[in-house]
Amino acid sequence: MTTSDATSPWALDPEATKRLPRGRHKLSRDQVLASQRGRMLHAVLIATAKKGFGYCVVGDVISAAGVSRKAFYEHFRDFEDCWFQAYETAAEVLISTVVSATVEADAAGDPGRATAAGIRALMELIVEEPAVAHATIVDIAGAGPEGLKARQRNMHSWADLMLITFDGVKGAKPTPERRLQALAAVSIAEGILVEYLVSEKTDELPAVSDQVAALMSGALTQ
């Protein structure tokens, strides 16, 4: 997952998380805005991972991003607007990483191997920027009813991916029992990710990746 250039795949606006040079420069106003926006989206997640959703305010975002309060409100309606834009962007990166890796490996017709590829890609991404992962995977649960619904949508998408991987798209509608198994599988992954994120030992995740995948597959092959 590691890329050679300096822009992280988590950069919430491509090329836009670096600070602009001070003083007069030739960048257009659009570029300035894009840069500010990317820095604020990044900053809100970093601050959340450190303090918790309920303890973050606009002041945390602007001081970390090095922008003015006025600039904040040029981009965002309020704190929540900024937070959920950042969350949706980061969550999309996480989900699409799992989906691509799973679908790619699934060509071999081995759902266990496809699951392992998906979770491995996800863990490698988390190692790259644990604070963004912490906000997206852990702190989302503290973002009130809207956050809980967003978290649930993403858990359902992931469970659906597991069902497609194990049962294919052709079959009938999954039974409630099968849905619960898929939910159990993604709950295993989530619970273990939260444990490693909260303990600040994400570096050890890749070492348990295959065991986590086996546990997830186990829930779907009982």
Place this chain on the structure above:
Amino acid sequence: MTTSDATSPWALDPEATKRLPRGRHKLSRDQVLASQRGRMLHAVLIATAKKGFGYCVVGDVISAAGVSRKAFYEHFRDFEDCWFQAYETAAEVLISTVVSATVEADAAGDPGRATAAGIRALMELIVEEPAVAHATIVDIAGAGPEGLKARQRNMHSWADLMLITFDGVKGAKPTPERRLQALAAVSIAEGILVEYLVSEKTDELPAVSDQVAALMSGALTQ
């Protein structure tokens, strides 16, 4: 789990969640304080379940509990003090319910049945007061770093219970692989409880209790 008297097992001070009669009465000042305290501990969890941890303030607690702001600060240092006292009390009820039911059923030497008894008792308790369960199981993740540590301690206790149930207390220290399996088992339970709590369909939990137990046991018998 249902008891015949009006006091819920979740009553955060025994006999103390009912409002006192208005006007002059013969209750001692200690009884008044206990009653106020119990109502506030209950109110802070109910408010959190509705709005999310980050959106709750002292005003939510005092208006729901029907006490003055002065009374709040006679009992609690600040919002967090109240919240974590309420959380610890409720979490202890949850954990001790699972432990008692598991240990009691474990006499038969069947870890799968013991696990099923524990999760069933837990689910029956959750059905009784879903908002308190929501705050304790879901919203704790939004209570900042202190909340995340508290959540983690309780997940570890539960995982330890699973290890004792399946492996006994006699054996050697569990391997990292075994610990991860136990964490997977309790993550299944937590993930499914969160799903039903967030969807407000806790009434349907007892119907899936045995399947959840089988999935949990499956993680430990792979």
